[in-house]
Amino acid sequence: MERLQKIIAMSGYTSRRKAEELISLGKVKVDGVIIRELGTKVSIDSKIEIDGKILNIEKKEYYLINKPREYICSLSDEKNRKIITDLISTTARIFPVGRLDYDTTGLIILTNDGELANILMHPSSDVEKTYLAKIEGNLSSEDIIKLKKGIVIDNVKCKPKRVKVRKRDKVKQSDLVEIVITEGRNHIVKRLFESINHSVEKLTRIKYGFLELDNLKSGEYRILTNSEIRKLYSYKKAKKKSTYQ
Numbered sequence: 001m002e003r004l005q006k007i008i009a010m011s012g013y014t015s016r017r018k019a020e021e022l023i024s025l026g027k028v029k030v031d032g033v034i035i036r037e038l039g040t041k042v043s044i045d046s047k048i049e050i051d052g053k054i055l056n057i058e059k060k061e062y063y064l065i066n067k068p069r070e071y072i073c074s075l076s077d078e079k080n081r082k083i084i085t086d087l088i089s090t091t092a093r094i095f096p097v098g099r100l101d102y103d104t105t106g107l108i109i110l111t112n113d114g115e116l117a118n119i120l121m122h123p124s125s126d127v128e129k130t131y132l133a134k135i136e137g138n139l140s141s142e143d144i145i146k147l148k149k150g151i152v153i154d155n156v157k158c159k160p161k162r163v164k165v166r167k168r169d170k171v172k173q174s175d176l177v178e179i180v181i182t183e184g185r186n187h188i189v190k191r192l193f194e195s196i197n198h199s200v201e202k203l204t205r206i207k208y209g210f211l212e213l214d215n216l217k218s219g220e221y222r223i224l225t226n227s228e229i230r231k232l233y234s235y236k237k238a239k240k241k242s243t244y245q
């Protein structure tokens with residue numbers, strides 16, 4: 001048995017707050033009966049209908065994968081490129097939490113838990129994402145200052161939490177830079193470096209919040225533990241604590 005609004009949110013249909021609104025408005029039926037009382041516990045095997053449509057409820061699955069290059073983080077691709085979910089053997093309808101570019105490698109979470117995905121992708125969750133970027137040219141101290149002060153991209157400032165040159169190759173004129181950001185706009189790391197005239201040759205995400213790649217090889221994945229899932233839920237910036245059990 002689980003609270004109705006939680007089941008709706010976990011299905012990915014909408015947020016828990018919106019689910020509560022739908023329930024209060026009398027739009028949710030459980031086994032044919034309209035439920036208006038918030039917090040009503042129902043079996044996850046019940047037939048839940050919202051506005052007459054049956055809600056699809058699957059057991060939740062959570063994976064961490066080391067994404068290889070040349071895989072796309074979406075559910076289909078008109079160019080017929082390989083898709084990240086193809087690497088995971090499951091019949092659940094999982095999807096990636098956020099995106100890594102086609103040519104970016106590294107850590108990404110896949111799940112069918114829409115509620116957790118919404119929490120993690122919400123800007124207020126402030127999940128730190130750590131990348132290693134191999135860039136063209138050597139960063140000057142002015143470049144580093146500019147990055148640390150934050151760079152305006154499409155009228156919104158992106159201020160990395162940390163920037164550190166890990167390796168410098170003066171002969172090949174290339175740096176390996178560790179950069180930590182909390183936002184998730186498309187191509188954001190590449191755009192940050194491009195805005196100070198350094199192109200990114202290789203990009204890999206080595207951490208997502210507290211999660212690390214550890215020794216997962218390219219294309220390998222593992223199932224997240226219950227305690228990791230609980231910790232991910234706690235990124236939600238709210239009065240309410242996680243109810244994931």
Ligand code: URA
Binds near residue numbers: 099189190
């Ligand atoms: N920033 C990028 O530029 N690309 C990614 O894949 C992720 C973050």
